[in-house]
Amino acid sequence: MLLFSGLLAQLAHADPADISAASRSVVRVVIIESDGDRANLITHGTGFAVTPNLIVTNAHVVEQLRDDDTLIAGVVPAEGRNGYPARLVAYSPGNDLALLRIEGGGTLTPITLFPGAPDDGAEVYAVGYPGNVDLAQGLSMGDLVTPQAAVKTRGYLSGGRSSRSFDTLLHTAPLGAGNSGGPLLDACGRVLGVNSFGTVSDNGTDSAFYFAISMRELSAFLRRANVDARNSGLPCRSIADLDRAEAARAAGDQARQAAAAEAQAQSRQRAADKARRDAEMAVLSERDNGLALAALLLVGALGAGGWAMVQASKRRGRFQRKHVIGAAALLLAAVITWFLRPSLDSIDRRARELQEQPAPASSESTAPTEQTADAGAMICVLDPQRSRVTVSDITDVTLDWTQDGCVNGKSQYGLAQDGWSRVLVPGEEEAISLNTFDPATRTYTVERFLVGLDVMTKARAERARLGAPACGAGEEAARKFGENQQAIKALLPPEPNERMRYNCQTAP
Known part of the structure; x- marks a missing residue:
């Protein structure tokens, strides 16, 4: 078995x-x-x-x-x-x-x-x-x-x-x-x-x-x-093996992204709950403090009024102005303090304000900053675990990518639904290369098709009719070029003989 x-x-x-x-x-x-x-x-x-x-x-x-x-x-x-x-x-x-x-x-x-x-x-x-x-x-x-x-x-x-x-x-x-x-x-x-x-x-x-x-x-x-x-x-791996590994890798990435999104949502919910608790405690504390102060002022106003009455009885019912003004001022302050207490409705507003406050920067953070794909020259290194190489030499690739799809200042890539790509049909070698670049992941991929003479002849004829735009011709020209390259892609077998995936980083 x-x-x-x-x-x-x-x-x-x-x-x-x-x-x-x-x-x-x-x-x-x-x-x-x-x-x-x-x-x-x-x-x-x-x-x-x-x-x-x-x-x-x-x-x-x-x-x-x-x-x-x-x-x-x-x-x-x-x-x-x-x-x-x-x-x-x-x-x-x-x-x-x-x-x-x-x-x-x-x-x-x-x-x-x-x-x-x-x-x-x-x-x-x-x-x-x-x-x-x-x-x-x-x-x-x-x-x-x-x-x-x-x-x-x-x-x-x-x-x-x-x-x-x-x-x-x-x-x-x-x-x-x-x-x-x-x-x-x-x-x-x-x-x-x-x-x-x-x-x-x-x-x-x-x-x-x-x-x-x-x-x-x-x-x-x-x-x-x-x-x-x-x-x-290199080990002999089939394209089917690579496809399965890529599918598992994509599924793992999606699971990790979903877990990260769930963790982020839970973190936001915890922050929201904490902000509401803090806001609620602050508002209730301010209300209690306001109530105590208003009560104290009211007691003061009553005391001042009583004192004024005692003094007035000694003066045959005549109130002194300062006693009346003092008692009235304390009473007014008590009333104002009462009404200036924060309402319970302000808890939600306070919670939102606390959530909107920026988090303090951590001095221990080591997360790399996001790189832009048009940062100049990049060095692309083969990833053997994601590649199948049978006849090609393994060397690092220097790639200078710009946002408009220009590579190394001379080769314009076409833009289509499957992303940025360039089909290479050499005049001598009996192989067609499909080169693609994903700016989001900085992944450069070369797929080589070792086709027969009949397919090469047809591909060369299509390539002769296909005019590649110059670098900087604009997005419309890049999309037109990407659409025209489909005629050559349609001649290719379902799977390449080689697939070389490179991870690209900014050149030192």
């Missing part, structure tokens, strides 16, 4: 789009004999591009080139109109590796190598040109030197077993004669090894186990040949 669960977890990472993208770098290697008037196909195998003009294959595929100067080597890509002549530049029969250089200016999209150790039981793909498939299709020699899609098979690694001659990987992805020299890929389309040979049973028939030359052998071979190949050692 545990093995089955582990297998399901591995299968969840497999992305056919990555295998198809890697297949663009796989070629048929042909050895042709020519007498000037006609050409004969001597043999063929498979290879893959490690630079735009260097092809890795098996030494046994091209060994006849070393013994016969009349033979011609050629590489036939999976896409395009024709193949290219090639020249043998490195040969290592000890580990069955060879290197061809494309002649005549032809170039291919390089494949990516995985420098790490693959896991036992990992899912793998073999890509190449098995001759039994060609035979079943009834292909002629002309067909074999015409660009065709490579054949893909799937299997699993069996760790711990290797040939004694050189370091190899044992796997179960089916191979046929003609697959020799082709890549063994992981689920992200990165090269784990070079397919070389299969096991043979006692009766001489092929069995279901095959060997690929390991990356340890291939890396050493390429170093000796001074070849700087593209490598990527």
Whole structure:
């Protein structure tokens, strides 16, 4: 049960789009004999591009080139109109590796190598040109030197077993004669090894186990040949995994925001309750004080009046003016004090005034101040937990963003319902990039689509019709540009092959 669960977890990472993208770098290697008037196909195998003009294959595929100067080597890509002549530049029969250089200016999209150790039981793909498939299709020699899609098979690694001659990987992805020299890929389309040979049973028939030359052998071979190949050692994560993680992250953010809003509402309610209690206590205290003062003044007025009457009786009923004025003044003061007491209705007003008073600044606060997204140059650093990188180099990105969508003072981004974006369709590389920037979160995202030649041709045609406005052209121009870019976005597959998310901070 545990093995089955582990297998399901591995299968969840497999992305056919990555295998198809890697297949663009796989070629048929042909050895042709020519007498000037006609050409004969001597043999063929498979290879893959490690630079735009260097092809890795098996030494046994091209060994006849070393013994016969009349033979011609050629590489036939999976896409395009024709193949290219090639020249043998490195040969290592000890580990069955060879290197061809494309002649005549032809170039291919390089494949990516995985420098790490693959896991036992990992899912793998073999890509190449098995001759039994060609035979079943009834292909002629002309067909074999015409660009065709490579054949893909799937299997699993069996760790711990290797040939004694050189370091190899044992796997179960089916191979046929003609697959020799082709890549063994992981689920992200990165090269784990070079397919070389299969096991043979006692009766001489092929069995279901095959060997690929390991990356340890291939890396050493390429170093000796001074070849700087593209490598990527990051974990293989699927876009679906990232989408689920992003959904969980968004749900967590929403939950935290809701909790923060609830806490803030409770804090406001506590502040309001406290303000009302304080206001109520203050008003009641002032009323009690006013009542006491009014009573005291009234007692004083009565005392003054009584004293005036005593004095008047001594003077035969004549009141002195000062006694009358004093008693009247005290009585008036008592009445005024009574009426000047705050009313109970003033409690609500006092509570509002207390709530509106600014809170004292805390000297211990360490909360960062909010940054504006147009604060000049920013350094954007890749977030590996939110990224899937299979073929691209990982470097920091310098981004100078302005509020009108201008990047680095020269590239205007388009504004649409999905935010600010710029679609890049290069003239040489077989990949389309969708670059987006979210000013609110300072998140810069690059999604790369490793598409086929047909999609690239259509995208380049759309890009030629699409005029990007200059920086500072205004919001209307940015929105128009964002709308026009939808024609290219509509050509893209549902999911990218790569997604690189960068967190951006103001540059020091």
